[in-house]
Amino acid sequence: MKLFNNINRYIKYGFSILIVAMLFVSCTDDLDSKAYGEPVLEDFYKNPAQAEQALIAAYSSMSEIAGSDFWGTMGNDVIFGEIGTDDFIKGGRTAENNAPLFERDNWAITTSNPIIEQMWKINYKGILFANLVIENVPNISFEDEVRKKEILAEAHFLRAFYYFDLVNSFGGVPIISKPLKIGEFNVPRATKEDSYKLIEDDLKIAIADLPSRLDRDASYTGRADKGAALGMMMRVSLYQNKMGQVETYGNQLFALGHELTPDYATIFQPEGEWNIGSLFEINFSSDASILGTGIPKRVNPNSNRGGGFVQARVDLRNEYETNDPRFGATLFFKDAPYGTDWYVRKYAWAPYTNYEIPTIGGDNNSANNIRIIRLADAYLMYAEAIYNTDPTKAIEYVNKVRTRARGTALPTVVPNLPDTLSGQPLLDAIYHERRVELAGEGFRFHDLVRTGRAEALLSPYGFVKGTHELMPLPVGQVTLSEGVLVQNPNY
Amino acid sequence: MKLNKLKTKKRLLSHYVFMLFFTIFCTTITVQAQNSEITGIVTSVDDGMPIPGAAIIKVGTTTGAVTNFDGEYTIDAKRGDVLQFSYLGMVTKTITVVQSPLNVALESDIQGLDEVVLVGYGKVKKSDITGSVSSISAKQLTQTQSTSIAQAIQGRAAGVSVTKSSGQPGSTPTVRIRGVGTVNDADPLYIVDGVPINDITNINMDDAQSVEVLKDASATAIYGSRGANGVVLITTKLGSEMKPVISYKTYIGVENRIDNLEVMNAEQWATTYNEGKTNDGAAPEPAFADPSSLESYNWKDAVYRTGTIESHQLSISGGTEKASYYVSFGNLSQKGIVNNTSFKRTNFRVNNTYQIKPKIKVGHNLQYANSKTNSVASFGGNSNFKTAFIGYVVDPTSPIYNTDGSPARPLYSTEIRNPVGLTIYEQTPLEKESFLGNVFIEADLLENLTFRSNYGLEINNGKVDNFQPAYFISAEQNRPVNIYNLLRSESRVNVWSNTLNYNIAFKEKHSINALLGHELQKSDFNNVLASRSGIPDGVENPTLGAGAVDSSTNNGNIASSSLLSFFGRLNYNYDERYLFTGTYRLDGSSRFGKNNKYAQFPSLALAWNVHKEGFYNIDAINQLKFRVGWGETGNQNIPNSAIFSTLSTSQNYLLGNDETTVVGLAPLRPGNQDLKWETTTTTNIGLDLALLNNSITFTADYFVKTTSDMLLESPILQTSGYGLNPTVNAGEIENKGLEFSLNYKKNINDFFFSVGGNISIIDNKVLSLASKGSNISTGFAGNGFQGISRTEAGRSIASFYGLEAIGIFQNQDEIDNYASLPGTKPGDVKYRNLNGDTEINDSDRTFIGSPLPDFTYGFNVDMTYKQFDLTMFFQGVQGNDIFNATGYLLEGALDTNLSTEFLNRWTGEGTSNSVPRATFDGFANNNRLSSRFVEDGSYLRLKNIQIGYNFQDQILEKTFISKARIYLAGQNLFTITNYNGMDPELGVDETQSQEGSRTSLDLGIDRGRYPSTRTVSLGLDINF
Known part of the structure; x- marks a missing residue:
């Protein structure tokens, strides 16, 4: 009987060990990691379809900076770029609402302004995406060699587009002309001339290899x-x-x-x-793909669901010749508690234009x-x-x-x-x-x-010559570069 | 052998030994006794059940007795004699005889040295513990009517900090054990009956038998890769071998908001508004010509009501020698203090064990829970999007409602939405359904060798079906078309652990307990989100499908991860004097790259029971124990796919004449195949003392906890083009701390009292980050406030960073002779010119406060007098700062309502050196991110007070009720603080966990929230 018990025990014991052992074997496979829903970099840039997809990504940063990214869109030239000029004031609900724009309004731009950080970041994002095309597409074999050339030319155009926005805002910037690895990103600023040279070289390729849309369907x-x-x-x-x-x-x-x-x-x-x-x-369009722009949301009057930003100074209104039809096509009046009450029609919604207020995806999903x-x-x-x-x-x-x-x-x-x-x-x-x-x-x-007219015309609004021609580099980036990125003068 | 038996079994065994011993003992002595007889019943305070085998001794004599199986005793004694009642694990009681029968209720000795505490995958006698473990008993847990486990352990254990993040019913408090040791997920690991769980919302704390908090590495290292943040072990109740006990507990309470914040009335506000206009040289608002004539609207209270809470818990437990059962049903229903917020939870639990063979036991603990939370909009960082707070900032001259009763648009605070409108139109109902359970088999394979296999499963399903109608309040606040939002999420944790436990004692003085185990864990998550708009009028019960197809959006995610582990533990005990514990765990995780799949987590600990030494002869100190431990634990909380460079599939663009979406793909984050675990190394030195027959117990621990190879999203230069930062192993954070707990208890006749307290002092410091000079900027509060907190080497984590406000400019002279900040006028804030240049700008920013407290503490007082009992529990933090981001609006934005603090504003030279003038133009300067908004966040709070009455047995005897207690309880009745915001108790802001921001670094920022509540409740506990 005791023997039987012992055998019984050993069976149980052995059985459990067996189960455990089986588990180990079956489950080591489970430790393999999986990336859900997204392809892995190593498996990409292999065929023409993927080349097209990579190129689309390089376009997408444009819609970010003019549409989907909150501060990036604020930083667009039609908002941030117009504020503080002799044409426009910040506008908005109150004199001080939206501190980052207010800084531009009175020319007291801080190095921690989130707008300049997004301008910097998104343009370089577009540059990376363009670089990935320029780097990888030449290695992909195409049946349609013409299209291959066009893809590359489009990427060059886009890279020039992003660099141009950077040079305009910051002066000479770090030139990154191919995808870099971790550890290689700390590139010092190039001169303005060298930055422009890259832009011109890119545009020359684009001019040479791109068709005119008038010749295409x-x-x-x-x-x-x-x-x-x-x-x-x-x-x-x-x-x-x-x-x-x-x-x-x-x-x-x-x-x-x-x-x-x-x-x-x-x-x-x-x-x-x-x-x-x-x-x-x-x-931009206003549908469920949520690829609309947030600019109209910013510039429509408060009473029309907008932020009420970018309001025309009297100086601009007086610049128009009498009866110039462009005045009405550009500006309109809407009474509001704060501001000059003159708004830009160009990116407004109904009833000020024929663009409808978005009904899908929220107010930042406009079709303009x-x-x-x-x-x-x-x-x-x-x-x-x-x-x-x-x-x-x-x-x-x-x-x-x-x-x-x-x-x-x-x-x-x-x-x-x-x-x-x-x-x-x-x-x-x-x-x-x-x-x-x-x-x-x-x-x-x-x-x-x-x-060279900025000092004369803008200093009444706080503009300082030698400083405000350029925006400051984002302070976080300067710090992170440990001195490699040199701040613009007087910031 | 005895160690791994169940407590109940052990208790039974000791009954017999005691009975036998005392029966023999007593029979010999009772013969000599010539006194009258005293009789009575000895019961347990905890459950009211009779205690068999309790010993009764007439003090100063050798006369004794022992209770029978029904707890009854008879002893020869007379009035005036002093009797001592004792039982293992209970507090000894000494009573002077005044009458017979003399019934005595013994309290369980929570500090009892022979109490068994749970440790990972097993249990040990408390006296054998070598690590740092805090136990919280069921009694302590039920002293507060807590809706969550986390809330119940608040302040109960040294080194465990619990803060309530929101008063929204059903919200989960933040729990941190021994400080924040990581910039990643800092939540502890919760284990219920051996199953690691994801979501603690649905755990019913009335089902909890005990909670153990494992704090140092020698205790947590057995959990390896998930132990770094500490481990909370929750054991649910078991039936015991006695007749069935039916227990019904209920309470009902009313709740009100904790409100520390006063805002202006219409007259005060309008006066300030026009003063601002005048100061700026603008025309004053004509409507405010006579401020005293203005009607004041009480926006602050517009969305508030008196909340209610109601709880019913019914349980039946019992068992036979071969089986035990515990079945419970619980229902909690809470109506929040903000309109249309509520929480309802229903739980069922069935815990059974079966001794199917003499050496084989099987069992299961199963729980089903369902909860429904209704919440109102509270999103983003801006105070003005938080429904519960908005009322504080709307100008008081605007009517709340239009004449037709609909919510009105604020007249001056135009940026602010009408909160009443938000509670009506911006609700979210969330339903959670969860199953949590484990089945286990325990077999005594050989003598001393036990095998246990435990399979656990947690399923959490979340569901949102939210139809939101179209509405219009103003141009700012409306929904032009209705929308139906749908969310389905499912998360699942499977865990299977197998352990072998070997126990042996030899040569009298040696005892060994060895554990060997293996565990497999798999977590899966997936969700689907969808929405459609334009559901036609007349659809009474909308569905997703009723909406317009072309408006449909949908999204979905999948994530999964798995862990494979082997572990072991060796306890060696020499003569109860020297104790050694060593643990080892090998963890393999799917979250890490090929090169670092596996990691090892060892620990060692030693303890010395000095009081067991032969030379020890201090009578007053009956326990003196030193502990020292060291160990490594890990943290693997990074995104499942951090090792991959994946391409985002939504970098889309519109092309073609009709602008159709074309899919674009590009990488957003560089991957890192070399990723490995974050390792936390803890060294712990501890001392346990017990004095005067255990009436005073004292525990002290000192620890150094260093997290290295921290899993950091290393900020890379944006010139890289990657929008998201790669995860790397870099950085070190150190937490050094001291923890003390002290308890004292005393019995004076019918009066029993105990006081206890704990305090923990933690010093947090970042030793290094990803690269030299790098910092992590967190803390977004909308408006002008972002990057409020900065984590940088040499500092404590998430310290506030900004300009230092050093006063108010009293006159133009002062401004002229100071570094310039354009637009500054007398009455504006003066900032320290840190770099000594000619301008005030971002380079003058510095560290202006820390959200981490110098120390946290809790203390409790328990008293029992005859049928009455009183419990009070205080909790506090000291020396922490709060960045009061609500001040952006409340302390200077003149078109919104203002705090009454602003009545003390600067109005001329010498009037104030802290509150600036009223101005619209100077607002931006005055409201820069500065120390002006940093306040002392220290507080002391009476968390709980409870007065109870136990009905006398004589009364209950005639009924079917065996025990009844009625009580009145109050929570958060008062708070002592200097903080000016709503409530100084700030947990992690749930709204900040979206968009991948690090909530562990979002500390001490008050954005205005759903405030905590003050609750008064009436409760009844009955046993049948």
Whole structure:
């Protein structure tokens, strides 16, 4: 009996050990990690479809900085960039609401401003995504070699786009032209010239390899094309005062077949998206994909569910010639407890435009495309570049813009510039035209800085020459770099 | 052999030994006694059950007696004699005879040296413990009407800090054991009956028999990779071998808010508003020409009501020699103090054990729970999105309701939403259903060798079905189209552990207890989220499908992880004098890269019972024990996929004429295949003292707890382009601390009292972070406040960082002679010019406070007099700072209501050096992130007071009730604090756990919340 018990015990004992042993074997496999829902980097960038997907990601940072990222969107040139200029005040509900924008409003920008941090961060994110395309796509075999070239050219355009935003805001920035590994990220700032060189080199590739959207079907709309690259190249050249280059690329651009759309008032309406005079836009829509923009939410009046930011100073309102139809197409009045009560119509909602207030995905999911380059802008850049060498042609291009502005009104409204105009008066006329034609689109501040007028016009609002041309680098980044990133002067 | 038997069995055995001994003893002496007889029954205070085998001795004589199986005794004694009643594990009672029958109730000795405490995968006698373990008994647990286990252990154990994060019914308090040792998840590991659980909300504390908190590494290292934050072991109740006990407990209470914050009335506010306008040179508001004539609206109370709480707990327990059972049903229902907030929970539990063969026992503990929480909007960092707080900041001149009774738009505080509207239109119902259970088999394989296999399962299902109607209050506050939100989540933990336990004593003085085990754990999680809008009017009971297809959004996630572990423990005891414990655990985790799948966690501990030494002869000190321990534990709480460089699949863009979504893929975070465990090394030195027959017990521990290879999201330069930081092993945090607990108890005739307290002093310091000079910036509170807290080497974690406010500029001269801050006028805040340059800017920021307290403490007083009992429990923290982010609005934003503190504002030279002037323009300067908003957060709070009455047995005898107690209890009745916000008790802000922010570093920031409650309740406990 005792023996039986013992055997019984041993069986039980042995049995449990057996179970335990089986478990060990069966479960070591379970310790393999799994990544759910997302592909692993090592398995990606292998075929043309993945090349396209990688490229789309490089576009997506644009919609972040002009749409989905809260502070990134605040930092967009059409908001942060316009505030504190002689055109616009911060606006909003009260003088001080939204501290990061308020800092720009009174030119007391702190190095910890979240807006500049997001500007820095998202642009570099776009640069990484573009770099991943530029680095990996050449190794992917394509049947359609032309498309492969286009993909790379689009990526170059996008990289230039992001670097240009950085250079405009911060001056020379660290140049990162390929994906880096952990430990390699601490790159010092390059000079402004070298940064611009990278931008120009990228744009040259884009100009060479991209088709014009006018030569492609509608499915190409939204991508960077030759016109976008040329327009961008003109702006890049203008901001460096390389007027010869502006002219050269302008001539190439004007040969593509773009025209000014007849009615100025339609440009910023839904039907104006990608009109024949549009060179580049950031696409947004208001549906369940939540790829809408938050800019209209910021700039609509409080009473129309907006933040009420960016309100026009009287100075800008007075800049418009009498009866200039662009005044009403650009600005509107809405009484509110605080501010100048004049708001920008260009990115507003119904009833101020035909864009509906979003019903899906919240107020930050608006459909307004952000217009980046318009042909009228290119005409005025061109005119500015040649006003001294070829005033007649310069006047011709300004008058194209003025004629379109006039629309069906009498010739006395926004009359053509006299042919006799030249020298400083012509330049002033071009400056005036840029100001009213492009008001609220985020160019005023850069125009004042590049033409040396910023101190005279902006110091009443707190602008300090030698400091505020550039934004400070985010203080957290400077600290983290342990001194490799050098802060801009006077911050 | 005795160690691993169940407590009940042990108790029975000792009954027999005592009875036998005393029967023999007594029969010899009773013959000589010539006195009259005294009789009575000895019962236990805990459960009212008779105690068989209790010893009664007539003090100063050799006369004695022992109780029979029904607890009855008879002893020769007369009036005036002093009798001493004693029983193992109970407090000895000495009573002067005044009458017969003399019934005596003995209290269980919670500090009893022979009490058995649970440790990981086993239990040991308290006297044999070598590590730092705090036990909290069922009695202590039920002294407060706590809705969660975490709340019940608050202040009860040294080194355990529990803070309530919100008064929202059903919310879970924050528990930290021995400080915050990591920037990652710092929650302790909770184990219920051997099953590690994810969610403690649905644990019914009335089912808890005991809670043990394992604090030092020699106790927690057996849990290896999950032990670093401490371990809380919860044991649920078991039936015992006696006739069935039916117990019914209930209480009902009313709750009100703790409200420390006074705001202005219409007259005060309007005056301040116009003063601000005048100061800024603007036209005053004409409507406020006569502030005293303005009607004042009480926004502060608009969404509040008197809350109620009601609890019913019914349990039946009992057993035979071969089986035991405990069955319980519980129901808790709470109506929150904010309109439309509530919590309801229903629990069932069945715990059974069966001795199926003499050497084989099987059993199970099963719980089903269902809870429903209804909460109102409280999101983001901004105070003005927190429904429970908004009422404090709306200007008091605006009517709360429109004439038609609908919520109105505030007239001046236009940025602020109407809180009444939020409670109506922004509710979220969350239903949780959970199953928690384990089945086990225990077999005595050989003499001294026991095998135990335990399989546990926890399932938590979450469900939100939320139809939100369209509404319009104002342009700022409306929902143009209705929406139906749906959430389904499922989480599941499977655990299977197998242990072998070997016990042997040899050569009289040696005893060994060895444990060998293996454990497998798998956790799975998945969820689905979806929404649709535009549900047609007339659909009475909306469903997701009723909404418009083109408005549908959906999302879903899956995560899983697994752990494979082997562990062992060796206890060696030499002559009860020298004790040794060694543990070892090998853990393999799926969360780590190929190169570091496995990690080892060893620990060693020694203890010396000095009082057992031959040379020891101090009578007053009857226990003197030194403990020293060392061990390593781990933390594996990183995202399951941190080792991978994965590509985000939602970097999308719109292309084509019709702007259709095109999918884009790109990496957001660089992966790290070299990831390994975060290791926490703890050294602990402890002392246990018992004086004057255990009437005074004292425990002291000193520990150094260092976390190294911390799993950090290492901030990388943004030039990398990665939006998210890679997880790396870097950084070290050290927590050094002292813990003391002291208890004293005394019996004077019918009067019993005990006082006890504990205090813990923790010094936290970050030794290093990912790279030199790096810091972790956390703490977002909306408005202008972000990066409130900074974690940096050489400092304690999450210290407040900002400008230092050093006063108010009294005149223009002072401004002119000081570093410039554009826009500053007399009456504005003066900040310290730290770097001595000519400007006040971000480089003048410094550390301006720490949310970590110097020490935390708790003390309790228990008294019993005849049928009455009184319990008081105080809890406090000292020396911590709070960043009162609500001050952004309450102390200077003139278009919102203001704290009455602002009545003391600067109005001219010499009027104030702390509160700035009223101004709209100077607001931004005055409200910079500065020490102006840092306040002392120390407090002392009467957490609980309870007065009870036990009905006399004589009365109950005639009824079917065997025991009845009625009590009146109060929670949070008073608080002593200098803090000006609503309530100084701040836990982790639940709204900050979204978007992956680190809640362990979100400390001491008051954004305005659902306040804690003051509760008064009436309760009844009955046994049948």
